[in-house]
Amino acid sequence: MIDGKILLVDDNKSILSALEILLQFEYKSVHTISNPNQITSYPNLESFDIVLLDMNFSAGVNTGNEGLFWLKEIKKKTPHTSIIMMTAYGAVDLAVKALKEGAADFILKPWNNEKLLATVKSAYQLRKSKKEVFQLKQKENNLKQVINQNKNLIIGNSKPLNSVLSLVHKVAKTDVNVLITGENGTGKELIARELHQKSPRQQEVFINVDMGSISENLFESELFGHTKGSFTDAKEDRAGKFEAANGGTLFLDEIGNLSLQTQAKLLSAIQNKTIVRVGSNKPIPVDIRLVCATNCNLEQMVLEGIFREDLLYRINTIHIEVPALRERENDILLLADFYLKKFASKYGKQGLRINNAAEEKLMAYQWPGNVRELQHTMERTVILSEGNILKASDFLLNPKTAIAIDSGPNTLDEMEQLMITKALEKHNGNYSAAANQLGVSRQTLYNKIKKSGN
Known part of the structure; x- marks a missing residue:
């Protein structure tokens, strides 16, 4: 017996009885x-x-108008219910009209029992499908809301930050490609999320892809997807990041770390607004808002022949430079207070405050790691604090620039970080060139930088 619920509506009680007897053994x-x-x-x-x-x-009266009226009324109250119309008059125009108004099917009286049962079963399957689609859409909308929750607010009211936000809000209304540049830790992803939140695509997904963490041999699979069996570990069809972001915003972070070969593949997808899954020849159209970010000097990389000029023009319709924290002096204490309250709540240390000497120390520091370094500093200080008043001595500020070459690094880790820093400075932040100089893969270099927190 099918776990379905059926309502029979007819002014002929003998017909109702016949239908009820027929269907009660098939449906619950x-x-x-x-x-x-x-x-x-x-x-x-x-x-x-x-x-x-x-x-x-x-x-x-055989016009069918009464049935059409009640069909519309039922659809208003329960649009996903399957409605089968019944009549003793099999006029084709009536059947077509009922189907146009949303009926699932049409049955003539007198009916054939087997045909009627088959029609009802088909309508039941249609109802189940509609219900599943509706539930999936609800889940999708809920998932989008969770993904798009902006957990990290943009804190600050300094003039440099306000200038950036003013540009962001102007550009957000359009679909132009945006390139966000700035030092590590300045909050480039937050600016990208702000662009998304202020855009007409705000109800769709924001997909973040860390290009520096994708190995070259997996680039196409990660971004464009793959078909089952297209390579050894391809156990099933899988959509890539471009498809996942369809209708929303695709944020490609660390865009300067791509090789020339992967740059060409990315350029093709951006130009054609289509992707092809690995193992397939079928082009799939994608509708995305593209936002890229890097701490590299892409213009210099173009001159050196390690970044495609045509790709730079494609991603750089609008350029947004995120200011370093040292350029946002008015925001340092605002951010410090924000993270102080956040971590005091997290670690159960309510009532903490920073004294004047500590504030002066925070203001005087150059913050080479920018907002990310300030966040880590505040978390460490809150964890190690012993009283309610945070003094200047409680803040352990150790800029990487403090490791002097002539005095030499004190540990192997410091030596490694110094070499990485110098290599990146020499090559204007280009990870591939720095990795070649150091004799390691780009992925290894990226992992070491991530591990150090810089």
Whole structure:
């Protein structure tokens, strides 16, 4: 027996009885109504999977208008319920009209039992499909809301930050490609999320891709997807990041770390607004808002022949430079207070405050790691604090520039970080060139930098 719920509506009680007898052995719940005026007030109408509705209720009237009227009324209250129309008059125009108004199917009286059961079963499957699609859409919308939650607010009111935000809010209304540049830790991803949140795509997904963490041999699979069996570990079809971001915003962080070969593949996808999954020849159109970010000097990389000029023009319709924290002096204490409250709450140390000497120390520091370094500093200080007043001595500020070459690094880790820093400075932040100089892969270099927190 099918776990379905059916409502029968006909003013002929003998027909209702015949249908009820036929269907009660096939479906778990069968209800009947002989007066159509009871339909819209019927308890839990939306819980019915199928309604079998007569077309004519007035003696001698065969227009079908009454049935069409009640069809529309039911659709208003429960749009996903499958409705099958019944009539003794099989005019084609009536059938077409009922289907146009949203009926799932049409049954003629007298009916063939097997055909009627098959029609009802098909309508039940349609109802199940509609219900599943509706639930999936609800889950998708809920997931989008979770993904798009901006957990990290943009804190500050300094002039450099306000200038950036003013540009962001102007550009957000359009679909132009945006390149965000700035030092590590300045909050480039937050600016990208702000662009998304202020755009017409704000109800769609924001997909963040760290290009520095994707190995070259997995680049196409990660961004464009793959088909089952296209390579050894391809156990099933999989959509890439471009497809996942369809309708929303795709944020490509660390865009300067791509090799020339992967740059060409990315350029093709951006130009054609289509992607092709690995192992397939079928082009898939994608509708995305592209935002890229880097701490590299892409213009210099173009001159050196390690970044494609045509790709730079494609991603750089609008350029947004995020200021370093040392350029946002008015924001340092605002950010410090924000992170102080956040971590005091997290670690159960309410009532903490920073004294004047500590504030002066924070203001005087250059913050080479920018907002990210300030965040880590505040978390460490809160964890190690012993009193409610945070003094200057409680803040352990160790800029990487403090490691002097002539005095030499004190540990192997410091030596490694010094070499990485010098290599990146020499090559204007280009990871590939720095990795070649150091004799390691780009992925290894990237992992070491991530591990150090710089």
